[in-house]
Amino acid sequence: MFKCIICGCESNYYFSKTYSESPFAEFMHNIGSVDYYKCVRCGFVLSKTHHDLDDGRWGSLNLQFHNWIENPASERKGNQPPYAEQAMMINLLSRKRIISTSSMMDYAAGYGSLSHILARYYDIELPICDPYVKSQGSIRYVDMDQLGTYKTVINSAMFEHVLRRDDLDWVNRLVDADGCLIIHTVVCENVPKDPNWFYLRFPVHTAFHTNLSMAILMEQWGYRSSIYCPKSKCWVLLRQTVDSVQKLVSELNQELQSDWFYCKNGFVDYWKGF
Numbered sequence: 001m002f003k004c005i006i007c008g009c010e011s012n013y014y015f016s017k018t019y020s021e022s023p024f025a026e027f028m029h030n031i032g033s034v035d036y037y038k039c040v041r042c043g044f045v046l047s048k049t050h051h052d053l054d055d056g057r058w059g060s061l062n063l064q065f066h067n068w069i070e071n072p073a074s075e076r077k078g079n080q081p082p083y084a085e086q087a088m089m090i091n092l093l094s095r096k097r098i099i100s101t102s103s104m105m106d107y108a109a110g111y112g113s114l115s116h117i118l119a120r121y122y123d124i125e126l127p128i129c130d131p132y133v134k135s136q137g138s139i140r141y142v143d144m145d146q147l148g149t150y151k152t153v154i155n156s157a158m159f160e161h162v163l164r165r166d167d168l169d170w171v172n173r174l175v176d177a178d179g180c181l182i183i184h185t186v187v188c189e190n191v192p193k194d195p196n197w198f199y200l201r202f203p204v205h206t207a208f209h210t211n212l213s214m215a216i217l218m219e220q221w222g223y224r225s226s227i228y229c230p231k232s233k234c235w236v237l238l239r240q241t242v243d244s245v246q247k248l249v250s251e252l253n254q255e256l257q258s259d260w261f262y263c264k265n266g267f268v269d270y271w272k273g274f
Contacts, residue, residue: 012037
């Protein structure tokens with residue numbers, strides 16, 4: 001039986017996908033068709049094919065993909081995170097003391113695009129760490145074996161790249177007992193049973209979260225409330241209940257004259273019906 005890495009319940013075969021688009025077909029030539037399994041309880045979907053790869057083949061696929069998407073000479077068609085909006089969100093929430101910028105880490109940060117924007121336009125230093133990308137110019141890079149714990153941990157576009165539960169728990173272990181975790185990923189009410197779904201385009205996207213699976217994960221990790229920012233497409237997971245931040249979030253929305261932030265106890269299921 002293939003078990004869900006979120007809630008431990010049974011996961012059954014859902015559908016398959018064969019990559020035919022270049023260069024992804026070439027990347028996947030030695031792997032073949034991909035089988036996706038769906039949890040019967042929380043709806044979380046994981047690629048069993050990727051899950052069964054050895055570390056060498058999985059690492060090689062990631063390196064191929066990173067070299068392709070980060071290469072400025074290529075005709076890139078990637079859907080990069082909204083780094084400018086993420087930087088503004090971090091600045092706004094720190095000004096309201098909802099999050100702390102005194103102790104931060106951007107884990108799986110790639111080439112440090114968010115860190116660069118925060119430093120240049122907000123005078124905020126955001127150290128980075130990435131298992132596949134090494135030191136980047138003036139950005140403070142922290143080696144994997146030098147990581148500690150932090151008041152604010154940012155993890156952008158990694159939750160869809162995981163294969164095992166420890167991949168997720170590793171990120172959460174970087175957060176202080178009273179810290180927060182900021183994540184950017186796609187979350188659905190129900191993961192589409194569609195090989196042509198846009199989020200399956202990249203062959204390194206292996207894990208697909210639902211509102212329920214994220215709510216379960218939050219509870220397991222000890223987070224009590226969350227904030228969602230549609231502009232930055234980020235969730236901020238908080239240890240405290242929503243009562244402690246609701247007034248501050250409302251003030252931000254009033255100042256911006258826009259619903260920049262939503263908050264509630266548990267997981268903000270903003271994408272219901274998506």
